[in-house]
């Protein structure tokens with residue numbers, strides 16, 4: 001076990017976790033951040049970010065998150081490239097278990113994001129960022145007046161079909177063999193939209209194209225395939241309920257961590273921010289919640305240090 005008692009341990013190095021770290025370390029808190037895969041989180045990558053304030057020309061996810069990382073380093077956040085596998089609340093000290101050791105902190109900020117389910121079909125990985133997307137708010141505007149498919153049968157998929165149909169030329173809604181649950185909000189509205197075509201009971205089996213996506217192949221459908229410019233994969237998300245649940249952190253039925261407006265979980269001194277609380281899948285939202293969690297962690301540490 002590490003001898004050191006950190007003021008703050010942050011789980012996850014995406015926009016929420018890095019921003020929380022910038023706030024806590026800048027206020028003089030001894031801060032340790034764990035990132036198991038890629039610093040920058042889901043925001044990292046070659047995709048273009050056009051809606052993060054302060055960058056009117058836009059920039060790539062990598063360029064933006066490199067700036068987050070630089071700022072966290074500047075204020076002295078200690079970063080460990082390790083996956084956290086356990087969290088225990090011992091009251092005054094929270095125990096964080098990684099694959100390599102046990103660490104202690106006065107307070108913990110959970111910023112582990114959400115894992116999006118993937119289709120796992122040929123072409124999906126190859127065309128990620130070149131026509132395949134998992135976020136309509138982020139990438140929908142790139143497909144104005146174009147033809148897109150939305151794969152998924154849940155509430156988010158229906159909402160995203162409606163959102164895309166406002167700007168896209170045509171939207172193919174592909175719920176998969178199970179189809180839509182009967183009572184989803186927006187389903188009736190979706191059926192009435194002239195530029196929306198629903199393929200009930202049909203699965204998508206591959207995504208093809210040249211440099212960018214140009215076609216999808218269907219199984220059990222009225223047609224063998226469709227010409228499209230983009231494919232939005234809007235399947236369920238997987239929360240971090242298993243990791244945090246053992247510590248007693250409350251989550252909802254989707255696995256999203258429950259917080260109040262100050263990012264406080266039900267456990268004293270444990271905060272959560274970003275997509276793991278399911279507040280909205282945008283960098284600016286995650287960063288804002290991370291900042292709020294950092295400020296509240298500072299207040300908490302000051303109160304327990306007295």
Ligand SMILES: Cc1cc2nc3c(=O)[nH]c(=O)nc-3n(C[C@H](O)[C@H](O)[C@H](O)COP(=O)(O)OP(=O)(O)OC[C@H]3O[C@@H](n4cnc5c(N)ncnc54)[C@H](O)[C@@H]3O)c2cc1C
Pocket residue numbers: 011012013014015016017034035036037038039040041042043044045047048049050051052082083084085111112113114129133134135138139240243273274275276280281282283284286
């Ligand atoms: C292709 C794409 C394009 C996008 N475009 C935009 C856009 O244009 N504008 C916009 O605002 N948003 C965009 N987004 C969404 C944005 O990236 C997310 O909303 C944002 O990254 C969420 O931040 P987060 O910190 O909450 O979670 P994440 O970014 O998911 O970060 C969570 C981090 O926690 C780590 N982690 C999880 N569990 C553990 C563990 N047990 N131990 C250690 N580390 C752990 C993960 O590895 C991950 O790095 C896009 C996303 C994608 C994928």
